[in-house]
Amino acid sequence: NAGVTQTPKFQVLKTGQSMTLQCAQDMNHNSMYWYRQDPGMGLRLIYYSASEGTTDKGEVPNGYNVSRLNKREFSLRLESAAPSQTSVYFCASWGQFNEKLFFGSGTQLSVL
């Protein structure tokens, strides 16, 4: 039972480079989320997708774009990475029957 799978686990970028973080869930969940976690700041919502075909901004969307590719997959794109985007990124999905967030194992991103 894989749950929520994120790739890659680690990534180092140079300022201005672009990259896409991938996320997939195998629990048939409708809603998916991208959070970032920084020391002393807690988890902050970047974007979410309430259902396939919809996406909405969260608390800190600037500098990011998302794509809900299908019901399983929700990707996060950094078009021009900045040092302020150095963080740990978590993808999550919402279990509509047991009403809780399931998290992936995270991507540690460093932007130099």
Add this chain to the structure above:
Amino acid sequence: EDQVTQSPEALRLQEGESSSLNCSYTVSGLRGLFWYRQDPGKGPEFLFTLYSAGEEKEKERLKATLTKKESFLHITAPKPEDSATYLCAGSTGGGNKLTFGTGTQLKVEL
């Protein structure tokens, strides 16, 4: 603005020394109050959801309680394996978005 505040930021206990973690919230139209455990280098792992004041839930050495303004996570006779960061979050429905606190880092020593 929805806000969740956890205290203390860090807590060091001896094995067997019981204590409580606090989570105070100002979340309009709270639908649920969540507790998660996070180990270093891993994603948060679900512990409890509380829905109404007075509700309590237990799991092994952990018990979560909820009032109208705050939640407590009581840890009874902790063991070293309980060492982790404990996160509290509030949900206001509408997309099931959770607002998280900054967490309490718990270390239990022998």
